[in-house]
Amino acid sequence: MGLNVFGTPITVDTVKEMPEYHESKMIYSADCATVALEMKNAEGHPLTLVDTHSWEGRICETPYPMVILNGQWGAFLHGQYHNGAASEACVVYNGLNFDWVLSFTNSNSNTNTKTNRVYTNIRTPQHNGVDWDAIKSNLDNGKTTHTGVTAGVRMFASIGDISKCTVEAILTISDALDNVDIQ
Template sequence: MAGNVSGNPVTDDIVRLIYPDVKDVTPQLRAKVAFQYMNAEGRDVNCKNFVYNLKQRYGNGISALCMLFNATGSSLTYVGYRDWHGHIYESPYPSVIQNGQWGGFLHVHPSAWASGSESAVVYRGKNSAGESCDWMLAWGIPYVGNNHAYTEIREAKHYETDNWDYIKGLLEAKSTHATDTWNGCYSAVTIGQGTSPEFVGIMSLDGVISERSAATLITLAADSATEDKEDKE
């Protein structure tokens, strides 16, 4: 298992342990069990520790401590990113996040000038009908001003078209929490306050996670933030 993912995948065998009488394991059911395993076996803590260790090695400076959870019922594959300000630090974006796993990375501000961390990442997976879809998750930590989080889901390869200026505008108009539901898929993101906050995202299927549950869980997960008096240097 790569260091930037944590937790054993939630497979059909695990689903049958929870639901021994089920005959056909659907993506919806795998996604549901993955959500139940979100904090099991210390997988969330391991992901947080991995990202905070990256932050410690990086040191002072505006940065996003990013943690993404897959509760889609199938694997998610990294397909792209967009940096408006800053870049990923040391460890790459997780190439594959399997169902029930967390993926973590650190995104930092550019060192050459006074600027923040503002970026987006895209993962491809499948909805309940087996159709490929792209989950896009974006965050913004400006040098001056409030933090932002934004997410949306579209058809596969949608983000290969250069709509990034438009998306940047949507991101900067948002507050610290956003959700989207599209074509049977669901996504929720939250970012904390401060200059080096946690950015937490959940990628799932529509109907698996209640809006209240997702908001509560990722808000709790993103509640802490590190802010050093030198973080904007």
């Protein structure tokens, strides 16, 4: 397991050990995802790195995690070049049935022409590549928060509005949110 992946994986065995599931005959992905969401991360299945793209900046000392198990957080560091004004990139992970696309711009500029933005997209796995231009166009029109929703899954992303901030994303199945109050 990579050094930049942390948290206890939430598996069927993990859920079976929880008192509220002792009487359950079957444990489903939604059960695993619900438990993981309460721990701030849930997709129900492992995520595998599929592709990355940097429009500006570079991946730094902490690379993209290759695999993120259900219930874990994955972390990476993408930064600007020495004289650069921004870190702008996209990462694509594959889960059970979907590709999860997270793109972000983190501007270090003191001008008001560029602000921090995120854009998410959940799609069926693509075998003919990623349309980086379309993602970039959507990112250029993005905001500091974005929620992607499709076919019973959701991806929440946010970025701070200061230079050198953190991007956070949560990937989950909608069934996991049935017992969670989202304001």
